[in-house]
Amino acid sequence: MPRREGRVTPISAEPRTEEVPDLFESEKLALDRAREALADEQADSTATRQSLAELTQHFERLMRETRRLIGRSDRAEREMNALNLQLQTLAHELEHRATHDALTGVLNxxxxxxxxxxxxxxxxxxxxxxxxxxxxxxxxxxxxxxxxxxxxxxxxxxxxxxxxxxxxxxxxxxxxxxxxxxxxxxxxxxxxxxxxxxxxxxxxxxxxxxxxxxxxxxxxxxxxxxxxxxxxxxxxxxxxxxxxxxxxxxxxxxxxxxxxxxx
CATH class of the missing domain: 3.30.70.270 (Reverse transcriptase/Diguanylate cyclase domain)
Known part of the structure; x- marks a missing residue:
């Protein structure tokens, strides 16, 4: 019976990489347009004001998001500190119970x-x-x-x-x-x-x-x-x-x- 020749698919030595979306793409575009307007000596005031307004809008949004994230981070830190304190208190209680008599409080x-x-x-x-x-x-x-x-x-x-x-x-x-x-x-x-x-x-x-x-x-x-x-x-x-x-x-x-x- 004749041997069938199979097609071999070459394996690429380079790993496939997935593109990660830029979270600040719109802000980056607004900044680029503002730079172009700043560099263009022939740009009229309308185009410059439009670029500046767009940049200001994105900057304000970033400030709001930053404040929101900082607020979340502060709350998370406070909650983490409270949990750590509870864990420390629990650890001390468990250690005390493990080494002390429950009725009298002296050592076991x-x-x-x-x-x-x-x-x-x-x-x-x-x-x-x-x-x-x-x-x-x-x-x-x-x-x-x-x-x-x-x-x-x-x-x-x-x-x-x-x-x-x-x-x-x-x-x-x-x-x-x-x-x-x-x-x-x-x-x-x-x-x-x-x-x-x-x-x-x-x-x-x-x-x-x-x-x-x-x-x-x-x-x-x-x-x-x-x-x-x-x-x-x-x-x-x-x-x-x-x-x-x-x-x-x-x-x-x-x-x-x-x-x-x-x-």
Whole structure:
């Protein structure tokens, strides 16, 4: 069977370009006519005035359009600035929610671990762990809303004592931590005792009609200690306080099971 010869269409090496319309073509023509009239020494006043009038008309139109575009640009800029402000506010809110406890406003467990880890990398720090005594009875007797109010009251007491000296976090339902970077053990024990007294003396709103206390465990960790080690030592001291009768402060003397009750 004979082979059919096909026609080959040559491909142009140069890309096809589409002509872009000149948005100012009419203005350009008016300007050219005005230039011609200006250059023509023989042009009469009528032709010159006509060219000038046409040029003025186009110039006025351009001014109106420019003002309109500037107005739109200003509005768009204001709207963009407002949106950026809203985005920044939303970003701050999301960051706060991601790092803070929704009920109390103190740091949540993840944020405490992160900040404590950084503080311990830079130097020594004291870890205080506290737990509300008999908290389950409060929920059982008065309900969870009353329990939430007690938790909020506990945080109020902690803030009144700690202020800017340390970092307060909620790491569990009724368990909190206070991190004190670059504090001595004596300073931390004094603060822990003040926190214990503030909670014991705090008057909680109705329907809670009883005194609320908390137990404390304290550990001093040198720089380079990881969070789990520092927390475990303080937590171990906390359980010693629970076993010794609650409403007291216990301190981990060294990285071991030995603890010593604060006199």
């Amino acid at each position: 467990r993840g944020a405490v671990i992160d900040l404590a880890g950084r503080a311990l990398r830079d130097g020594s720090a004291v870890m205080i762990v506290l737990d509300i005594d008999y908290f389950k009875r409060i929920n059982d007797d008065f309900g969870h809303p009353a329990g939430d109010a007690v938790i909020q009251g506990i945080v109020t007491c902690l803030r009144s004592i700690v202020a800017d000296a340390g970092i307060i976090g909620r790491v569990g339902g009724e368990e909190f931590t206070v991190l004190l970077p670059a504090h001595t053990l004596d300073e931390a024990l004094s603060l822990a005792e003040s926190m214990r007294e503030a909670i014991a003396n705090h008057v909680f709103a109705a329907p809670v009609d009883r005194g609320i206390t908390a137990s404390f465990g304290v550990s001093l960790s040198p720089g380079g200690t990881d969070f789990d080690t520092a927390y475990a030592l303080a937590d171990e001291a906390l359980y010693c306080a629970k076993r010794a009768g609650r409403n007291r402060v216990e301190v981990a003397v060294q990285p071991s099971v030995a603890t010593l009750r604060l006199a």
